Amino acid sequence: MKISHALCALSIALISGCSTPSQRIVENEPQFNSYTAAEKRLIRTGQIAVGFDEDQVRMSLGDPSRIKSDTNSNGTRYIWEYNELEPDYNIFNSASVTVNRGFDAGIGVGGTPTRSKLRKRIVFERSNQRVSDFQSFD
Numbered sequence: 001m002k003i004s005h006a007l008c009a010l011s012i013a014l015i016s017g018c019s020t021p022s023q024r025i026v027e028n029e030p031q032f033n034s035y036t037a038a039e040k041r042l043i044r045t046g047q048i049a050v051g052f053d054e055d056q057v058r059m060s061l062g063d064p065s066r067i068k069s070d071t072n073s074n075g076t077r078y079i080w081e082y083n084e085l086e087p088d089y090n091i092f093n094s095a096s097v098t099v100n101r102g103f104d105a106g107i108g109v110g111g112t113p114t115r116s117k118l119r120k121r122i123v124f125e126r127s128n129q130r131v132s133d134f135q136s137f138d
Helices: 002-017 021-027 027-031 036-042 056-059
Strands: 066-072 075-098 102-125 129-138
Touching: 021 027, 021 036, 021 056, 027 056, 036 056, 056 102
Parallel strands: none
Antiparallel strands: 066 075, 075 102, 102 129
């Protein structure tokens, strides 16, 4: 019985940790209302566009998994990466023979979310702090 309560609490904690565009819009409604109709439409559907600022990207996609900077001949830019954990499946089998008991064999599949996969990369130019490029890796 205690295990089922612990699993239920863990499930609720995991679910509440992941926010959606709708939840982020509600949390930032005055700011969201200041955007154009086209910007609102993109944010509601979890999309972005070149020219979005950091607040618009956060409202649409949430917090990035990683932020890094890159300097090239055009100056410094910031790169936001969004990663997703994927299951790393393991297939295993086992067999054993025991004296006077017979033969035992089994096959199993196990998976844990241990592999991180890059889903989106957003590039912000430092000069204007707006999205200059983005990529999706679906």
